[in-house]
Amino acid sequence: MAMNQNEEILSENNEAVADNLPANETPDVKPEVKESESQNESKLQSELAEQKDKYLRLYSEFENFRRRTSKEKLEMIQSANEQLIKALLPVADDFERAEKAFKGTESKDLEGIFLIYTKFKKILDQSGVKVMEAGAGSEFNPDLHEAITQIPAPDEKLKGKIVDVVEKGYLLNDKVIRFAKVVVGS
Secondary structure, three states: OOHHHHHHHHHHHHHHHHHHOOOOOOOOOHHHHHHHHHHHHHHHHHHHHHHHHHHHHHHHHHHHHHHHHHHHHHHHHOOOOHHHHHHHHHHHHHHHHHHHHHHOOOOOHHHHHHHHHHHHHHHHHHHOEEOOOOOOEOOOOOOOOOOOEOOOOHHHHOOOOEEEEEEEOOOEEEEEEEEEEEEEOO
């Protein structure tokens, strides 16, 4: 609309100039019009390029946001039950102590307890809970183990290694939820 008004004004000015010129002279206005059109066109091209750049940046920001939130949702789902599982780990420890205490005895009453314990372990396994492999003689790893004490090593091979496991450690989807409490040989 602004271009039409400008063109009308230019044409009126050209007619006024043409009226005042002698008959053999014609006004030379067309190069100025072409020049202003090319300036407008280059201005529009630069604005278009700027808008495309803004659009691409906004689109990439949105894609990054979408990926980040989907990753956070997945992590939340995987560790949603972490607090509940942490609270149930002492129950698993109690079942293991009971199993060790009644290991040599044969009783129908104990069979039910061991069935419950087996079912409990399966539920933990299905939830992604794994027992840490920390046995006597394995390397001490501060990322997985918590040393509660150090004792003189009964054997030279056990220096700086685990001598005894006091409490098992557990992983939930490869994330430590309870460190293994161990005794280290010095």
